Amino acid sequence: MTRLLRAISIHAAHAARLIGLVAISFPAAADSNSLRPEFESYVLHCSGCHRLDGGGVPGVAPDLREIGPLLQTAAGRAYLGRVPGVAQAPVDDEELARLLNWILTEIAGTAPDPAYTAREVGILRAEPLRDPVAARRALSTPKL
Numbered sequence: 001m002t003r004l005l006r007a008i009s010i011h012a013a014h015a016a017r018l019i020g021l022v023a024i025s026f027p028a029a030a031d032s033n034s035l036r037p038e039f040e041s042y043v044l045h046c047s048g049c050h051r052l053d054g055g056g057v058p059g060v061a062p063d064l065r066e067i068g069p070l071l072q073t074a075a076g077r078a079y080l081g082r083v084p085g086v087a088q089a090p091v092d093d094e095e096l097a098r099l100l101n102w103i104l105t106e107i108a109g110t111a112p113d114p115a116y117t118a119r120e121v122g123i124l125r126a127e128p129l130r131d132p133v134a135a136r137r138a139l140s141t142p143k144l
């Protein structure tokens, strides 16, 4: 085997382990053939900072399992579409709306009602928050 082929097969083994881990962490997210596209998107664009289970890393990225209460106010709902990690994700409005709905439902355990639409997300992300930490502090939710 050439060195390149060996490197590729090592990557494939890592990927297989990751997907296995994913299926264990989120059994509902994995069906028999493929993972939900929202979950793939989460792994690619968000999990590096927020970790696979959404638990975050203290001092690096907040715990996404705690964001459900933000949906209780219009300001909190808007914040979730404007926080830079969301607003500037390299996906289109349609995929971002599905991703945000998926995170809230599967990771935070709080399905947004109504669900975010591509149109709503498009309007929110057009104005990313310049000071997300201050904006977050200004929101009053029971869990803050």
Ligand code: HEC
Pocket: 042, 045, 046, 047, 048, 049, 050, 060, 061, 062, 063, 064, 066, 067, 080, 083, 084, 085, 086, 089, 099, 100, 103, 132, 133, 136
């Ligand atoms: C480079 C690291 C990084 C990546 C990648 C990232 N985030 Fe974040 N995220 C942060 C940080 C840091 C914050 C805290 C606010 C801030 O400073 O922007 C945050 C805040 C958030 C919040 C608000 C949480 C709260 O409690 O206030 C949400 C929701 C969120 N991110 C979702 C996402 C999504 C969805 C993705 C992927 C599309 C993503 N993030 C990618 C670092 C990241």
